[in-house]
Amino acid sequence: MLPKYIFVSGGVLSGLGKGVVSASIGFLLQSRGYKVTPVKCENYINIDSGLINPIEHGDPFLCEDGTEADMDMGTYEKFLNKNVGKHNFITMGQIYQEVIRKERNFEYQGEDVEAIPHVSDEIIRRIKEAGEIERADIVVVELGGTAGEYQNALYYEASRIMKSVHHDTVTHVHVSYVPTPFHLGEPKTKPTQLSVHYLNSMGIQPDFIVCRSEKAIDERRRQRLAMFCSVDTESVINNPDEKIIYNVPLTFAKQNFDQKILKLMGLSAKKLNIQNWENFVQKTKTAKKEVKIVIVGKYFATGDYQLRDSYAALFDALDHAGWFLGAKVRSEWINAENINEQSLNGLKGLIVPIGWGERGVEGMIRAIKYAREQKIPYLGLCYGMQLAAVEFARNVAKLEDASSTEVNPKTKYPIIHTIPSQKEIIKRRAYGGTMRLGSWDCRIKEDTISFSAYQEFNWLKSTPRAKSRGLKEKVVSERHRHRYEFNNAYSKALSDCGLVISGRSVIENLAEIIELPRNIHPFFVGTQFHPEYKSRPLSPHPLFVAFLRSSLYN
Numbered sequence: 001m002l003p004k005y006i007f008v009s010g011g012v013l014s015g016l017g018k019g020v021v022s023a024s025i026g027f028l029l030q031s032r033g034y035k036v037t038p039v040k041c042e043n044y045i046n047i048d049s050g051l052i053n054p055i056e057h058g059d060p061f062l063c064e065d066g067t068e069a070d071m072d073m074g075t076y077e078k079f080l081n082k083n084v085g086k087h088n089f090i091t092m093g094q095i096y097q098e099v100i101r102k103e104r105n106f107e108y109q110g111e112d113v114e115a116i117p118h119v120s121d122e123i124i125r126r127i128k129e130a131g132e133i134e135r136a137d138i139v140v141v142e143l144g145g146t147a148g149e150y151q152n153a154l155y156y157e158a159s160r161i162m163k164s165v166h167h168d169t170v171t172h173v174h175v176s177y178v179p180t181p182f183h184l185g186e187p188k189t190k191p192t193q194l195s196v197h198y199l200n201s202m203g204i205q206p207d208f209i210v211c212r213s214e215k216a217i218d219e220r221r222r223q224r225l226a227m228f229c230s231v232d233t234e235s236v237i238n239n240p241d242e243k244i245i246y247n248v249p250l251t252f253a254k255q256n257f258d259q260k261i262l263k264l265m266g267l268s269a270k271k272l273n274i275q276n277w278e279n280f281v282q283k284t285k286t287a288k289k290e291v292k293i294v295i296v297g298k299y300f301a302t303g304d305y306q307l308r309d310s311y312a313a314l315f316d317a318l319d320h321a322g323w324f325l326g327a328k329v330r331s332e333w334i335n336a337e338n339i340n341e342q343s344l345n346g347l348k349g350l351i352v353p354i355g356w357g358e359r360g361v362e363g364m365i366r367a368i369k370y371a372r373e374q375k376i377p378y379l380g381l382c383y384g385m386q387l388a389a390v391e392f393a394r395n396v397a398k399l400e401d402a403s404s405t406e407v408n409p410k411t412k413y414p415i416i417h418t419i420p421s422q423k424e425i426i427k428r429r430a431y432g433g434t435m436r437l438g439s440w441d442c443r444i445k446e447d448t449i450s451f452s453a454y455q456e457f458n459w460l461k462s463t464p465r466a467k468s469r470g471l472k473e474k475v476v477s478e479r480h481r482h483r484y485e486f487n488n489a490y491s492k493a494l495s496d497c498g499l500v501i502s503g504r505s506v507i508e509n510l511a512e513i514i515e516l517p518r519n520i521h522p523f524f525v526g527t528q529f530h531p532e533y534k535s536r537p538l539s540p541h542p543l544f545v546a547f548l549r550s551s552l553y554n
Contacts, residue, residue, distance in 0.1 A: 002169050003131040004265045007159040009143045009206075011176035011195025016212045017248075018175050019072030021239065022142040023079035024249040025173070027277075028258035029138055030080055033270040037136040038076040038088055039127055040069070042144045043151040045093040050435075050481075054310040061313060062481045062533045063089075066438025071312050072142060078316065078536050079249070087130045092154070095122050115154055123158040137267075147174070148198040160203045171264055174199060174206035175239070178213040178221070187217045189224050196229040207264055208235045208257075216240045234260065244319075246281055246537055249274070280323070280537055289327035291552050293318060294347040296367045298336045298360040314353050314381070317535035321544035327552060336360030339367050349377040349523075349551030352384030354481070354530070358407040365391045372516070377523035377550040379543065382482050385526030386416045389486055389494065389514055397497045399490075406484050415494075417487045435483045441475045441506040442513070442529070448502035449525055450513050453546035457539075475506055478529035486511035486528065503527070523550035 008022045019040070026036040046052060049060035050068030061074035065085040073084050099122050103113045111118075131139040143159065145152040163170040176192040192209065199206055209225055211217050216238040226233040237257050242248055252258065259269045297311060315331065322329040334343050337360045344350070350371040352364050364384070368391045371378040380388040386404055393402035393415045404416035444451045444460065451474070454460045460474040488511065491501060498520060503513030516524040525543065535541040 002166060003128075003136050004138045004169050004171070004267065005127070005131075005162060005166075006138065006140045006171045006173060006261065007143060008140065008173045008175060009147055009156070009159075009199065009204075010145070011147045011174055011198070012179075012191045013177050014146055016175050016177055017239075017245070018142050019070075019075045020245045020248050021173070021175050021210055022072070022140050023075045024252055025258065025261065026076065026138075026140045027079040027249045028253060028272070028274075029140075029261070031274050031277075032258065032262070032272050034137040034267070035135065036080065036138045036140060037130055037134040038073075038080070038084065039130045039139060039141045040072050040076075040089050040144065041123070041141060041152075041155045042070055042089070042091040043149070043155075044091055045096065046091055047093045047097065048089070048091065059310055059312040059314075060481075062437070062479045062530055064439045064479065068437070068481065070144075074313050074316070074533065075245075079246075081536055081538065087126075087133045090123065090126050092151075095119055095126070095154075098122055116157060117161075119154050120158045120161060123155060124162060127158070127162075138265075147195050147202075153202070156199075156202050156204060163204070168266065171208070171261060172199075172204055172206045173208045173210060173261075175210040175212060178211045178217055180214055187213060187221050189217075189221050189228070192225060193228045205230060207231070208237055208260070210237045210239045212239050214241055244281070244284055246277070246284065250278065250281060276538060283326070284319075284323045287323055287326050287328045289325070289552060290330055291322070291327055291348045291548060292330045292332060292346060293349045293351060293548075293551060294332050294334060294344060294367075295351045295353060296334050296336050296339060296364055297353050298355050298364075311353055313530075313532040313535075314351070317532040317541055317544045318548070320535045320537055320540035321548045323537075324540045324545055325548055325552065327548065329548070334367075336363035336367075339363035341370065344370055347376060348554070349379070349547060351379045351381065351547075352387060353381045353532075355383035356406075361387065361404075361407050365394075369395055372521065372524060375521055375554070377547055377554055378521075378525070379523075379547045380526030381532065382528060382530060385514060385528050386484060386486065388524075388526040389499070389511075390415050392497070392499050392514075393490065393494060396499075397494055399493070404484055413490070414487055415490050416484050418484055436480045436485075438479060439477050440480055440512075440529070441477050442503045443473055443475050443506055444513070445500070445502045446474075448500060448513075449515050449518065449523060449546065450502045450543065453542040457542040457545070459542055476503075478512070478527070478531060479533045480529045482528060486514070522554045523547055 008018050010016050010018045026038055030036045048068045059071050060068045061071050063085045064083040067086045069089040076084050099118055143155045176195045178187045180187045222233050222236040225236050262269050318329045364387050368388050390402050393399040399413040402413040402415045403411035405414045454476050459476050500515050501511050502515050512528045514526045531541045531543045
């Protein structure tokens with residue numbers, strides 16, 4: 001039997017939450033025993049999300065296999081509780097690159113290569129390949145952008161072709177905005193009607209319309225949408241604003257959305273098993289305690305507005321850990337360029353997250369120094385680990401000119417540097433090939449904060465090498481996305497002053513975790529890797545739990 005395909009498109013405006021809708025549909029179908037794999041189709045010509053400014057398109061999500069992808073991939077992982085990777089992520093840049101490669105290799109045998117059918121065929125090939133790799137029963141395909149844009153027309157054409165060839169295996173879900181203008185006080189369906197007309201003009205008739213709105217729309221509006229958009233009233237699905245996105249699958253389940261999809265696709269509705277998810281969502285509603293966490297970053301500002309998406313995975317990880325502890329996290333965002341001691345007053349914990357380049361570095365270092373000296377729980381992520389090492393070198397080890405060569409190439413004490421194998425690549429400005437990406441094993445030193453955190457949640461494992469040699473070596477696997485490394489030449493000097501290197505990569509012996517002992521600081525930990533990308537609603541990351549626990553009770 002061919003896999004079934006569900007295409008999810010968006011209408012009226014961007015940022016509606018198509019990724020959440022796609023993930024929620026996948027979650028419900030998976031919870032009924034079907035094997036589901038997601039695919040995200042991005043419009044941009046970039047090969048991946050790795051070189052895009054996070055202010056432009058949000059926090060790139062780092063996959064286990066090193067793929068730097070759209071943040072919706074993180075939503076898929078959190079809802080489906082499974083790793084996604086390269087085969088789940090398509091950009092138009094990837095498609096054009098492959099089509100041009102085939103043309104140059106004469107694989108089209110002299111045909112004039114055109115957008116249709118050659119580009120659309122390559123899109124279809126990639127979508128089907130994702131299903132084949134995972135032997136999926138159902139492939140949920142999220143189409144980037146908004147209906148009516150020229151940029152995504154070829155993705156829509158691919159979905160139309162698949163529907164025309166395999167009409168009984170393709171379902172189309174259209175997510176559209178139903179606004180309630182303040183001066184009118186009633187939901188208006190016309191924008192969605194026009195959006196569906198865009199789809200119709202491309203030869204696509206949606207099977208379901210998901211209405212994004214402030215509140216659930218009433219029966220009268222559902223009937224009007226059904227009449228003007230040629231769908232059944234029962235196929236108009238409410239998706240009102242939720243306090244947390246993890247409630248969306250439950251909202252859909254109450255409307256039997258998943259059962260309606262299965263019926264349309266000719267699949268049986270097996271028993272739905274979502275008790276654990278329901279318990280989790282209930283716990284998010286009963287959290288009583290509150291903790292203030294300050295995040296000092298450099299990608300918050302976009303014009304006159306503050307952008308949460310630049311650190312989306314980080315905020316999710318904090319929420320997951322907070323709910324686990326029965327607490328709500330009140331995060332405050334501070335631009336690293338505007339840092340001062342007044343802005344840090346009242347915080348219970350400090351995080352310095354990922355960053356690139358020299359802008360805002362001195363502000364981050366001042367914040368780290370404040371947290372270290374005032375015994376405030378600190379978690380440094382990637383850049384936050386590197387700058388914690390620099391701050392310690394300057395103010396504790398008295399290496400006053402200490403810095404990262406990314407910030408000051410002529411520093412007398414290059415605490416953070418590029419390892420030799422990277423230098424020649426960087427000289428050629430081949431930035432896409434200079435980073436340590438994806439999952440790497442890290443040895444954890446016993447009797448450290450990090451070891452205790454991982455041990456509590458049973459995340460530690462023995463490597464085959466350790467087992468064969470009878471060693472007690474324990475490792476964790478974590479995801480990396482960085483270009484600069486801790487300079488091992490300074491390991492002894494900083495260790496002699498009290499810094500603990502509690503984690504090192506198994507093969508290269510690169511510093512992965514630094515921390516201060518408990519008798520010096522309640523919680524001061526920096527990770528070269530990104531624990532935020534491995535946090536999930538039902539299994540929060542151990543380091544985030546340990547950090548928040550210290551912030552709550554310190």
